[in-house]
Amino acid sequence: MGCGRVGSTLARSLEARGHAIAVIDSNPDAFRRLGPSFAGMTVTGLGFDRDVLRRAGIERADAFAAVSSGDNSNIISARVAREQFGIDTVVARIYDPGRAEVYERLGVPTVATVTWAADQVLRKLIPAGEEPVFRDPSGQVRADQLFVPAPWIGHTIDRLERATGGRVGYVTRFGAAMVAAPDQVLQEGDVLHLFAYEAGADEVFAVLDRGPREEED
Incomplete structure (x- = not known):
């Protein structure tokens, strides 16, 4: 109707x-x-x-x-x-x-x-990580959408996941979505669709901002 x-x-x-x-x-x-x-x-x-x-x-x-x-x-x-x-x-x-x-x-x-x-407007105004795209009904798991941070360009999804403890569900590149593969190398302009525990979200975004460290390999 x-x-x-x-x-x-x-x-x-x-x-x-x-x-x-x-x-x-x-x-x-x-x-x-x-x-x-x-x-x-x-x-x-x-x-x-x-x-x-x-x-x-x-x-x-x-x-x-x-x-x-x-x-x-x-x-x-x-x-x-x-x-x-x-x-x-x-x-x-x-x-x-x-x-x-x-x-x-x-x-x-x-x-x-x-x-x-x-x-939707709020999520585009505030910095990545402050408000998720999705939060499950229990409030334990969240999904965020963000451009790949500069320190992670040229690194693999596997390395990012191991460092953050999060999981990349898929990546949007040039408007096309791709299911994330562990050996996929991140490029400038990639959009990450990242799942993580709400309780550890601050640490996840701190790691994303600072970039990879040798001891985390």
């Missing part, structure tokens, strides 16, 4: 992956964002109206995404899809971070747009 920038992009992405899609929007002009190649169904109406949902094929659906510009419409639609039509996989886009937390506790997975966007 919702054929704005997010909804139309989501619909095209899912269709490109081979899924059958139905898009609901109260404004028929919004469907122009889908482009001429979109082969899915478009239904004009309110996404929380049960008859509209039935016309869109909700009774045959595997998943439902509520991504309109209105928090209330999204959460009502998501709850109708889950509670009245038995759709297990439901996601609602929510602008208000406080509401998002409440609905998560009610069992409706949400994407808190404002919080997510602010978090």
